[in-house]
Amino acid sequence: MSYTPHQDYRAVDGNGQGTFPTTSPIKMKGVILNRFSDMLNPTPGFDPYMGGQWQQFIQFVDEGDFGGTALYMGQNIGKNVGNHPAGSYTDAEWLAELDRLNHDPITGRAFRSGDLVEVRARAPGLFFRGKTNINEQHQKTTLADFDVVLLQPNYMLPAPQTITLADVKDSVDEFIFDQSRATGAEHYQGSFVRFEDVQFTAGTWGPNQSMTITDGAGRTLPVLLGFGSGFAEYPSPTGSFDIVGVFDQEDKISTDGWKGGYRLWVMDYDGDQFVLYRYVKPDFDRDGDVDETDLDHFEACASAPGIEQTDPSCLNADFDGDSDVDQSDFGVLQRCFSGSDGLPDPTCDR
Structure with missing residues (x-):
């Protein structure tokens, strides 16, 4: 079976309705x-x-493709087909599904950004x-499962594509809809993007809250704040700033039709800038885990209480x-410390 391009899977008609046939395996x-837990709460x-x-969102990598696709699971899917609780996951079943989706079935390695x-x-x-997304079509059966399989660990987290609000909104602050998806908001669906020199104009700052950004020229965009700990630890930025996240609808x-409702989903904030994935401080090599490699760096930098560490390469261990x-x-x-196959608690360094 060949790979389905993201641009084909997310194709729409003139009303914004998805046109990809969701009838056969892909x-x-x-x-x-x-990080899945930065976007929605799996508890x-x-x-x-x-x-x-x-x-979780996955973004294209093959030349000639564009955009990205959401992978979604919900615990109480039986409610959507009138078969709850029998057609929904019990707490134990749900936790087992999370474990399955979050680990490579061959190596057991926990998945991570990049x-x-x-x-x-x-x-x-x-x-x-407004978007076609991979899910189990509200069926609690292994026949409807989707599997995530590791091809290359730490492949590369893509750089955000810098766009402006004028790329997705017109002069009267309406979304630009292009059925071909060559331009406008549809083109950036599921992509990691950056907006520069914007300001907050309304909303509530905090985990799982929403804000609105403006470019100062009359264009605005809703911003969803994820569950990243930085939204609780730090105050919101003031004045102009750059912001990164996943462009969604x-x-x-x-x-x-389905020509609006676009928003930027922002995962975390480190007190200085918005980030898609906040690495914990002891993850020195930024590979998503804290393992022996990180421990070796720490041991090489260890001084003693009150003994100043002046080596520039070791300041990150203080x-x-x-x-x-x-x-x-x-x-x-x-x-x-998580080991090379695990992930640290994202709040372990707080």
């Missing part, structure tokens, strides 16, 4: 963009209606509010900012 390839029962939810993966979808998904108004690299800093590394 196979897709892409690089993982986001069993978290959402009053859908329970735990899981979502991994190149293959998605094998037995039920090739559904169209929902969920159009809740269907009377004019986690508490007291100028030495001592047991206090080692305690942070211990809390974050």
Whole structure:
């Protein structure tokens, strides 16, 4: 089976309705963009209606393709077909599904942003509010499962594509819709993008909240804030700033077709800039885990309490900012240590 290009899977008609036939199994390839728990909360029962939810975006890698695709799972899928709770996942079943989706079935390695993966979808998904996304078509059966398989670990997290609000909004602040997807908002669906020199104009700052950005020329765009810890730890930036995230769509108004509802989904903020994936401090080599390689670097940099560490290459090991690299800093590394196949708790260095 050949790979389905993202641009084909996300094709739409003149009303924004998806046109890709979701009737036969497909196979897709892409690089993982986001940490699943930064986008939706997977905790069993978290959402009053859908329970735990899981979502990751993968972005194109093959020349000639463009855009990206959402992979989605919901715990209480039986509610959407009138078969709840029998057709939904129990808490134990849901946790087992999360474990399956978050680990390569061959090596057991936990997936992370920047991994190149293959998605094998037995039920090739559904169209929902403006986008076709891979899911189980609300069926709790292995016959509808999709599998994520590792092709290359730490392949490369793509650089964000810098665009302007004028690329997706017109002069009267309406979304630019192009059925061909060569231009306008549709072109950037599922992509990692950057908007420069924008400001917040409205909204609530915090995890799982929403804001609005403006370019100062009358154009605006909704921003969804994910579950990244930085939204609780730091105040929102003021004045002009650059912002990065996944460009997405969920159009809740269907009377004019599916030509609106685009937004930027932002994963985290480190107090200085917005980030797609915040690496914990002891992940020195930025490969998503804290393992023996990171421990070796720390040990090479260790000084002692009150003994200043002046080597420029070791300043990143002074986690508490007291100028030495001592047991206090080692305690942070211990809390974050995951091994090469695991992922650290994203709050372990807080």
